[in-house]
Amino acid sequence: MSTAVVPTLSWNLVTRNLHGHPLLRKKLRQKIAKLERHLVRFPPDxxxxxxxxxxxxxxDLYTAALTLxxxxxxLRSEKSGPDLIQAFDLAVxxxxxxxxGLKAKLRRESFWKRKARRDQLHELKSAGFAPEPQAEGEGPQSFADVLRALLQQHYSRLLRYVRRSLWHETAAGELPPNAIDARAVVDEVARQxxxxxEKKPDKFSYLVWLFTLARREIVRRRRAWQAQATQVTSLDTPQPLAEQAEAAAGYDPEQPLDIIEQQLQPPIAEAKDLLPDQRTPNPAEVVADRELLAQTRKLAATWPRAEREVFELYFVEGFEPEEVAMxxxxxTKAVQDLIQSVHRRLREAVTEQALV
Incomplete structure (x- = not known):
């Protein structure tokens, strides 16, 4: 009978001007065990x-810093004092x-609300920190290394977001295909x-900050391109259709659709609007229709830029209104109004699809 392998959480120890002897590592392992019960719902990897x-x-002064x-x-904490273990305990x-505080915030986010994600997290075995830290020299040796690992974890997601944003710009006729290199945008985000x-605002999570940098870089490069572009376009120059622009802009119409899990909630409306239309399918069911989603994404190219951005960040990426506002x-009020506007557009699209 096989025994299920319980996943472990990795940790590493970096010391300066002192030796991380076995007894010290044992004491540290006992102290960080206090964190384990707060990490049970996070994927160990x-x-x-x-x-x-x-x-x-x-x-005679010691400094203990923890970077999670x-x-x-x-998350990071740092404490100093004349006693190493006491300073470490304060840092923990x-x-x-x-x-x-982070977990209290996450409980309100769609990250935890989505049923598939919630079920997956409940299936996770209770993970604890490994008995021993990683071998000396392994693991992140500085805060920059920790941040670099987070960037690597979200690189593909950021790249998809940038590609979709550029596709919208191209489909709306605001940028020609290949005017901006999506990978160059994400690489610049990582560099910044x-x-x-230290420039990350305190109220921003690192993920929100990275998306903020990505959007700013798109805006900066778009404005730079527009400033250099000629004011007169030859009538002989072929203009790509939205369908042709997809491939040219590096947009994969299938790739992002499987991450759209946001259910459509009914907007504030008059009483007559609350009566169900029997001709219209439930938006919560239709939202999984890949063909409709592909059509909706193309439809979004005709919307104002503000609504397109809200569509991507709220409905596709799953950020909360407060985070989208950041x-x-x-x-936040302006973003909530935009979300309601997108709701109306999506429901109209569902109705039109039902009548076809």
């Missing part, structure tokens, strides 16, 4: 804890407070984040 211990060379990478964010308690991580630099 998306979690890593870096411990950094340093002894001041000039005075979770799926969408990086500070990280616990940050982790508790690694060069100045990324777009708008008020």
């Amino acid at each position: 998306a979690v890593h804890l870096q411990l950094s211990l340093e002894r001041n060379a000039n005075k 990478r979770v799926p969408s964010n990086i 308690k500070a990280l616990l407070r940050e982790l508790t 984040a690694l060069a100045a991580p 990324i777009l630099g708008r008020s």
Whole structure:
């Protein structure tokens, strides 16, 4: 009879001016066990804890820093004191407070609301930190290494978002195909984040910040291209149709559709609007229709840019209205209004599809 393998959470220890002897590692392992129950619903392969211990060379002072990478964010705490274990214990308690706050926020997000995701998380075995840290020299050796791992984890997602955004620009006739290199945009996002991580606003998660940088870079490059573009376009120059622009812009119409899991909620309406239309299928069922979603994405090319951005960030990427507001630099109220507007457009599209 086979025994199920219980996954473990990885961690590594970086020391400066002191030796990480076995007894110290054992004490550290006991201390970080306090974090385990708060990490049970996170995929083990998306979690890593870096411990950094340093002894001041000039005075009897120790600094303990903990850097925790979770799926969408990086949490960090740092404490100093004359006693190493006491400083480390204070750092663990500070990280616990940050982790508790993060989990309280995540409980309100679609990341936890989606049934498939929720079922998957419940199937996870309770994971604990490995008995021993990774071998010396393995794992992240600095905060930049932790951030680089988060960037690598979300690189493909950021690239899909940028490609879809550029496809919308091309389909709307605002950019020609290949005017902007999607990979160059994401690489610039990584460069900016690694060069100045301290510029991340405190209220932003790292994932929200990365998407904010990506959108800003798209805007910057679009404006730069438009400033250099000629004002007169030859009538002999062929203009690509939206269908042709898809491939040219690197857009895969199938790839992003499987991540659209947002259910359509009825907008605020008059009483007559609340009466169900028997000709119209339930939007929550139709949202899984890939063909309709592909048509909706092409339809979105005719919408104002603000609605297209909300469609991508809220309906496709699953960010909460407050997070969409952060990324777009708008008020939460303005974003909620845009979401309602997109709701109406989507419901109209569902109705039109039912009447065909």
